[in-house]
Amino acid sequence: MADKVLIYSRFPRTMMAPFAERFDLLDTGGRPAREVFSAEELGGIRAMLTAGGTPLGADTMDLFPKLGAIVCYGTGYDGVDLKAAAARNIAVGHSPGANAASVADIAMTLMLATTRRILVADQYVRSGDWASSKQSPMMRPQAGMPGRSIGVYGMGEIGRKIAARCAAFESEVGYFSRTKHDLPYQYFPTLEALADWCSVLMIAVRAGAETQHVVNADILKRLGADGYVVNISRGSVIDENALVTALSDKTIAGAGLDVYETEPHAPDALTALPNVVFAPHIGGHTLESHVAMQNCVIANLDAYFADKPLPYSVRES
Amino acid sequence: MADKVLIYSRFPRTMMAPFAERFDLLDTGGRPAREVFSAEELGGIRAMLTAGGTPLGADTMDLFPKLGAIVCYGTGYDGVDLKAAAARNIAVGHSPGANAASVADIAMTLMLATTRRILVADQYVRSGDWASSKQSPMMRPQAGMPGRSIGVYGMGEIGRKIAARCAAFESEVGYFSRTKHDLPYQYFPTLEALADWCSVLMIAVRAGAETQHVVNADILKRLGADGYVVNISRGSVIDENALVTALSDKTIAGAGLDVYETEPHAPDALTALPNVVFAPHIGGHTLESHVAMQNCVIANLDAYFADKPLPYSVRES
Numbered sequence A, B: 001m002a003d004k005v006l007i008y009s010r011f012p013r014t015m016m017a018p019f020a021e022r023f024d025l026l027d028t029g030g031r032p033a034r035e036v037f038s039a040e041e042l043g044g045i046r047a048m049l050t051a052g053g054t055p056l057g058a059d060t061m062d063l064f065p066k067l068g069a070i071v072c073y074g075t076g077y078d079g080v081d082l083k084a085a086a087a088r089n090i091a092v093g094h095s096p097g098a099n100a101a102s103v104a105d106i107a108m109t110l111m112l113a114t115t116r117r118i119l120v121a122d123q124y125v126r127s128g129d130w131a132s133s134k135q136s137p138m139m140r141p142q143a144g145m146p147g148r149s150i151g152v153y154g155m156g157e158i159g160r161k162i163a164a165r166c167a168a169f170e171s172e173v174g175y176f177s178r179t180k181h182d183l184p185y186q187y188f189p190t191l192e193a194l195a196d197w198c199s200v201l202m203i204a205v206r207a208g209a210e211t212q213h214v215v216n217a218d219i220l221k222r223l224g225a226d227g228y229v230v231n232i233s234r235g236s237v238i239d240e241n242a243l244v245t246a247l248s249d250k251t252i253a254g255a256g257l258d259v260y261e262t263e264p265h266a267p268d269a270l271t272a273l274p275n276v277v278f279a280p281h282i283g284g285h286t287l288e289s290h291v292a293m294q295n296c297v298i299a300n301l302d303a304y305f306a307d308k309p310l311p312y313s314v315r316e317s
Helices: A013-020 A058-062 A082-087 A100-115 A118-126 A157-168 A191-197 A217-223 A240-248 A287-305 B013-020 B058-062 B082-087 B100-115 B118-126 B157-168 B191-197 B217-223 B240-248 B287-305
Strands: A004-007 A024-027 A047-051 A069-073 A091-093 A149-153 A172-176 A200-203 A228-231 A254-257 A276-278 B004-007 B024-027 B047-051 B069-073 B091-093 B149-153 B172-176 B200-203 B228-231 B254-257 B276-278
Touching (some): A013 A024, A013 A287, A058 A082, A082 A091, A091 A287, A100 A118, A100 A157, A100 A228, A100 A254, A100 A276, A100 A287, A100 B100, A149 A157, A149 A191, A157 A172, A157 A200, A172 A191, A191 A217, A217 A228, A276 B118, B013 B024, B013 B287, B047 B287, B058 B082, B069 B287, B082 B091, B091 B287, B100 B157, B100 B200, B100 B228, B100 B254, B100 B276, B100 B287, B149 B157, B149 B191, B157 B172, B191 B217, B217 B228, B240 B254
Parallel strands (some): A047 A069, A069 A091, A149 A172, A149 A200, A200 A228, A254 A276, B004 B047, B047 B069, B069 B091, B149 B172, B149 B200, B200 B228, B228 B254
């Protein structure tokens, strides 16, 4: 008999198909498990699959006395209360680096689309305004990539891939992270100093309590009127209200966003702005990234049910 | 008295401002010179400034018996009849490489925006469809950049910069050009072979009679249903009708276009398609690219009026 796995977050069914072949999935569709399944069905649940950003605290863990493994689909695990899990001897796994290239690429896509005004450009052609020589202030020449100062906040696998791509665009790359790395990019000891220096701030830091609203009104002001912010990490890192204000009053020039404070909702005041490019949290959303993340999930679950340590275990640094 | 320079193509006045400081500009706004200026005003015209794509043949040259220099703003000079110019001892100048990074960057922007479906993604968030969990077939995961085969057609300065950028995205790069270069990318001896191999065809070839409609229905079919074409060179390189058909019947997956056969017009059948990202020929349209192109124009005109050879002269290979 296949081992039971509770699907805790809301995932598209197609994403779960590879797991359904190996495990007996109890898919909550993101609703409370006890509303969807009987106590008898939930009895004996030893493992659950979740999205790293979905809140998963001690209360939930206590609903499943035999729970021994929480496996996150993707790199993030910020929704999981790691202390509560450790106190209950529950292993927490994720998919480290499996989506790093895919996420770095959406960061580049958002930066280029924003700085080169690709939404405006596309509409300018489609509307016929170009053909009729209509003036468009948004189509004025902008600074390009060569020589542009790109600030990368966070130098994990995603941050490194962003930095390498920006270097190929002949940009100057600087970064801030808790520790200085042996990398050919300029290190800034504070986020403030990085924001003062750079024209595009790429947020690639791991989300958590200590990064909550770290990109606030002050940091945005330091980017300046020609500055851009790109966020592919978690919505919680930016103070979203401060961002709306900074974009509305031209404190900064624009933004590219793949993540939001309360997904899947982006505030109306934000989505009404013309100087932002939006994506619906599709950073890790490529075919090869999904395969790599699925492989990590299966490896974690297989190991757990074979009473072995998780091969892709979350280690707090 | 400042030397006279005829502005032959239609340029935004702001782009001409740096030249107005040094020369006496006769700006036609793209209209026939004799409709705009009197014969007396046009008398003694020795130099003209043009956009490389604007047709400029023997007939026009013969209107200006003292014409000795045609200076193209930008890299291209495909509109200028070089044989007719040579026969009349008219020097032809351009801005080689001045906009190469800027154009390569718009190629990358269009490729990423097209393959990652950024227009659809932005609309999916703005419309509220994401918040209401509405299904979107266009938002299904796509292949990403790592391991993707990118075919670069043309290995001049722009092609090289595209290739270097794609390599940083962990893609495989192949190319076709008339000659094999000492470069770390796979060489294909024909465009057909490159199209068979690659999933994205990046058109960076210099336009001219020999490249007219070279990217035709056959080449597009070789790209296949997962294939994309990106054109930042000249619209004439693609058979635009064949492209509309290939995009409409899903022979290929999508396209990113900065150039068109009859600019500033893009056919309605093309602009109605959802699987294309359009830009209004803004490849070279960055601040630093304009400065670099302006510097080439000024250097060419200054040299010509000082009876010296053009420093940025067109050399046919």
